[in-house]
Amino acid sequence: MSIDSDFHEHLKSVCTTTCRAWAVTRKDGVQLGFTDHDCDLEFDGIKFRADTGMTARAVQSSTGMAVDDSEAVGALNSAAISERDIEFGLYDDAEVRAWWLNWADTRQRQLAFSGTIGEIERSEGTFRAELRGLAERLNQPRGRVYQKGCLAKLGALECGVDLEQLGYNAEGVISSISGETSFSVSIDGTFENRWFERGALHVLSGEAAGAQVKIKSDRQVEGTDDRDLQIWSAARRRLRIGDSVKLYAGCDKRFDTCRIKYRNGANFQGFPDVPGDDWMVAVPTSSSTLSGGSRR
The missing domain is CATH 2.40.10.170 (Thrombin, subunit H)
Incomplete structure (x- = not known):
């Protein structure tokens, strides 16, 4: 992690005034700021509140493709992060940025972490949130999977079905x-x-x-x-x-359901004609049935 030159000089001084700050941007656009300093801070148009009881473990970084590892811990405070908001998924996959900075001059700062919120655990009025680094996305599958069933979520853009229309x-x-x-x-x-x-x-x-x-x-x-x-x-x-x-309405991901129930066969995101496993391992036989079932 490279450090801003002014901040680097400050860290070399005899007396330092450093703290940490986090900015959380939810999927609905709401942005919240937190700091472990004892006074509120403000920069980049974000107010970082000091009265939320938020703490964060130091980020563990490594070379190569290892995922950065960290977590945030805090009290469920209705003025900051509420249990209800967590229940309704408002913090799922929310963007997180964390800085190490000089609270006496917030222009001297260094971005220490950038990623998203993963699993959130709640217990007795507190929460513990896993922070996933940007490299976490490299562990997620990309590209299309060839299978009979549809891969699209019903009502999503690639599906094309409008669930708000009459009948659905x-x-x-x-x-x-x-x-x-x-x-x-x-x-x-x-x-x-x-x-x-x-x-x-x-x-x-x-x-x-x-x-x-x-x-x-x-x-x-x-x-x-x-x-x-x-x-x-x-x-x-x-x-x-x-x-x-x-x-x-629901969908079982079958082509017939897409075609008949939703009249949406042209947008089906599966491969209904892909042979099943039984066909791929079939061997010559005098029977006309190759379904894998009993031939008796």
């Missing part, structure tokens, strides 16, 4: 609850059985307002417009009878 969503209220992950929703309109399976449920009101959960199963209650739903994991906040929700 429905609003309603929770009418009964049978468990943390099982409940019934009364909606307007009639939809096919399992229409919302693998889709999403957005909570619009109540204690859990803003929460988004994935739908594991969806069954229409016979003779009514109610749906019996099961979600993969419980919402962070408790769902209650009367909460308003919005359901979005």
